[in-house]
Amino acid sequence: MSATGHRKDSEPSTSSSLQGSEPCRHFEFSEIQQATNDFDESLVIGHGGFGKVYRGNIINGSSLVIAAVKRLDSMSSQGAAEFWAEVEMLSKLQHCNLVSLIGYCNYGKEMILVYEYMPNGTLEDHLHNLGTPLSWLERLNICIGASRGLHYLHTGTGIQVGVIHRDVKSSNILLHENWAAKISDFGLSKISQTNRPSTYVKTVVKGTFGYLDPNYYATGKLTRKSDVYAFGVVLLEVLCRKRAVDTTLDEEQWLNLARWAQESIKEGNLKHIIDSDIRDQISPKCLKEFVRIAEKCLHNNPKQRSTMAEVVVSLESVLTSQEKFNNSMQTPRKTIFGRMVNMLPFPFKGENYGLIPAGRAEQSLAVGRSAGSAVGADHKMFPDKHYDYSGLETFKFADLKWATKNFSKDLHLGSGGSGKVFLGWIDKSTLAPSTCGNGNSVAVRRFNKGRRHVEQWMTEMSLLGGLAHPNIIRLLGYCNDEKHEYFLVYEYMENRSFDHILFTTAKPLSWGIRLIVMIGVARGLTYLHSSKNQVIWRGVKTSNILLDQDFNAKLWDFGLAKFGPKIGKTHFSTVFMEDYVYVAPEEYLQTGYLTVKSDIYGFGVVLLETLTGLRMLDGHRPNEQHSLVDWASQILAKRETLEEIMDPRLQQNYPLVAALKYAELTLRCLAHKPKDRPSSEEVLQDLEQIYDINK
The missing domain is CATH 3.30.200.20 (Phosphorylase Kinase; domain 1)
Incomplete structure (x- = not known):
């Protein structure tokens, strides 16, 4: 039922300040x-x-x-x-x-x-009218898609303006044939100036009862947080499979979903309000986090509600956590910390390797004694207990040796500066080594010997143990042995690394697939940069982007990653990276300053390689073309000459307007000054818009 309200037909709902493409x-x-x-x-x-x-x-x-x-x-x-x-x-x-x-x-x-045309109708249809048996993972993916659309509306139309939808509800979430969620019905939408101290729009109250923000209803002040409230109701609909207002009951007994769910949660009846079809599919941890997200969306005080950016990141984290739970083995899990110190072949001297956020050292886990050398309480190598390592399995060296056929050359997947990666197989339920082709495929990374590589091993293990995102590689476990061999075991990516497919395979990647890969990378970076402890990857390059069978990108190799600078600081100094072709100028030309914008520069190089199909450095090219950035940047800036550097294997099968926007984004990422580069969130928004042009 729509809330009442009147507006003259001539009243515009938008403003000319909204910039975009040509009229339809x-x-x-x-x-x-x-x-x-x-x-x-x-x-x-x-x-x-x-x-x-x-x-x-x-x-x-x-x-x-x-x-x-x-x-x-x-x-x-x-x-x-x-x-x-x-x-x-x-x-x-x-x-x-x-x-x-x-x-x-x-x-x-x-x-x-x-x-x-949306073949699968509306979310409302499947929840309430058709009785579609939507799984918990399908529902989560729909919520994530819808939240991304709303986040774009709130922040993605330009620096000056945002759009408030004003009628977020399950019937306005349409589903494509692949079940991708799409926000629809913008008849009530309003422009909101994002650069003004007053961030609300004074307007006649309109919307739909059950989803209507109580604060907006009471004051007439419409904000982006009004959309957030309505989305919180949608989250409860998805979880409980009940309508926002149940009008099938007698009028005096009408059920307001938001109020009913909040009261049930307070009374400890959380498990009883979940749709019985999915009750056994949700892990307790994911249920608790999903409900927390909904509660924050529904907070009485709009200022205390999450932003849609926070909702997107939180839902993506829930999805990854649920996938981990679904794939988790039934054997008892082992914790990492019981044996960690005795694994080290050398004493440490208390160096800080950049993995402990400022001000949190006192919460970190102290490492004990190693090889007879005292390591005091001030020596803390790992992040605080916010990170959960209990899901990591401890593998035996003999098991990994068997799983990879004694690290056979035939199973060698690739090599990097820190070691080699092999294909292996383990039993699905017991994690015992399996014969070639049986069980679950895994990627086994064998680190080179030496202190520096052990430090990278520890950094990667401690960091990946606390990250959960669909575009971050999933770490399954680790291994060390008495001979000081160090291993990490990851989920296996069928399409291997992006550089392998981009530069060496005979069949070229289409324009659409390239965009899908870049969007996946941008989502991973956005998660890292916006996480509580802000992670700077420092590993942005095509060889560190892995692809699953559907070409979804997953970031890996976090051995050089660092937490962001201290609160109030904009950067910090760091050790220079060896793979300098992807390194931002401020890291090697100036003073080693490092920020999240350093990752953006590296991503700019990856964007350029993806556009041209050329490696960053190639001594076989003419002298003036050895450096792809130096040569191509001049061409990118000229619209009329863009086709000169487009990958000829694309055979011009791409929308020119999309390629031009892509080139413009690439140049912004490669800006010499960090402040002139976009954020990872802005990069993601631009790439999603470019992909939409591709359709």
């Missing part, structure tokens, strides 16, 4: 009639406050495409204002988690919107 296509009414068989009732696929939605075949350019045609009902409370708001908004917003507007038609009293 205008359709003739006769085209719409033909597409829908003159609005044949058998083609109706939905009905909302605006009117009926029809399935139609639209001629778009030279193609016949299936579209969703939404026609304004003459009896609807909505009208021209909502119609033009939708046209203006969606013609200028581009994101893979927003529904795309193909065009519109206004003819006399007819007002019609034409969207891309």
Whole structure:
């Protein structure tokens, strides 16, 4: 049921300050009639406050495409204002988690919107109308997609403005054929100036009961946190499979989901409110965290609610934690700390290796005594107890030797500065070594000997034990033996490393796949840079991007990673990295200053390699082209010469406007001054918009 409110038809819902692409296509009414068989009732696929939605075949350019045609009902409370708001908004917003507007038609009293067709309907349909058996992981992925779309609306349309949706609900979350979530229905949306002290919009209250922010309803002050509240209700819908307001009961017994769930949680009845279909699928840890996210979204004080950026990161963490739980072995897990110190072949002298956040040293775990050398309480090697290592398995050297056929050359996957990586197999349930081709595939990394490599081994193990994200490699366990051999065991990536596929495989990657890989990397970086302790990866390069069978990117090799600078500081000095071609100028030309923007420079190099299909350094190229950055940057800045450096294997199968935006983003990442580079979050938003153009 929509909340009441009136607005003149001439009132604009948006502002000319919203910058974007060209307006969408205008359709003739006769085209719409033909597409829908003159609005044949058998083609109706939905009905909302605006009117009926029809399935139609639209001629778009030279193609016949299936579209969703939404026609304004003459009896609807909505009208021209909502119609033009939708046209203006969606013609200028581009994101893979927003529904795309193909065009519109206004003819006399007819007002019609034409969207891309979403074969799987709405989230509301599957939760409440169709009884679809959505798994917990499917629901989580839908929530993540929707949260990314809302986050883009709030922050992704430019530095000056953001968009408040104002009607977030499960019926406005559409599902593509691959179940990707897309936010729809922008008729009530408002522009919000993000650069002003006053961040609310004073407006007549509109929205949908059950999702309506109580603070907005009481004050008329609309903020982005009003969308956050509504999304919190959606999270509860997904968890409990109950409507925001259950009107099937007697009016006096109507159930308000947000209030009911919050009261049930306080009473300790959390497990009893979960949809019984998924109750056995959720790990206790994930359930607790998911509910915490929903509660923060629903906080009475808008200032205490999460931002959508925080919601995205938190949900991604829940997804990864759930996947870990699903893949966890049933054998008792072993903790890392009982044997850690005795593994070391040399005494330490109390150096800080950059893994303990400032001010947290007193919380860190002290390492005991090693090889007869005293290591006092002030020697703390690992992050604080916030990090959970209990999921890491301790492997025996003999087991890894068997699993890799004695580290056979035939199973050698690759080599790096710290050691070699081998393919191995372990039993799914017992983790015992398995014969070649049986059980679970794993990647076994054997570190080179020497103090520096052991330090990297410890850094990687301590850091990855506390990271959980779909675009970060999953560490399964570790091994050390009395001969001072050090190993880490990871999940196996079927498509190996990105550099292998980009530079050496015969079949070139398509433009779309390249963008998917880059978006995955950007998501991983955004997670690292926005995490509580802000991690600087320092490993951004194509060989450190691994790809699964669906070309989802996973970051790996964290041996040189560091936590961000102390609060109030913008940078800190660091030891120079050997792989200098990806290193930002401030690290090697100036004073070794390191910030998250150093990662962005490295990512700029990766973006450039992906665009051109060329390695950063190649002595076989002409002298002036040895350095890809020096040579290509000059060409990138000239729109008319961009095709000179585009990978010829793409055979011009890419939208030129997308390639130009990609080139512009690459140049920004490669800016000489760190302050001129975008944040990882901005990079992600730009790449998602570029990918949307690709569609």
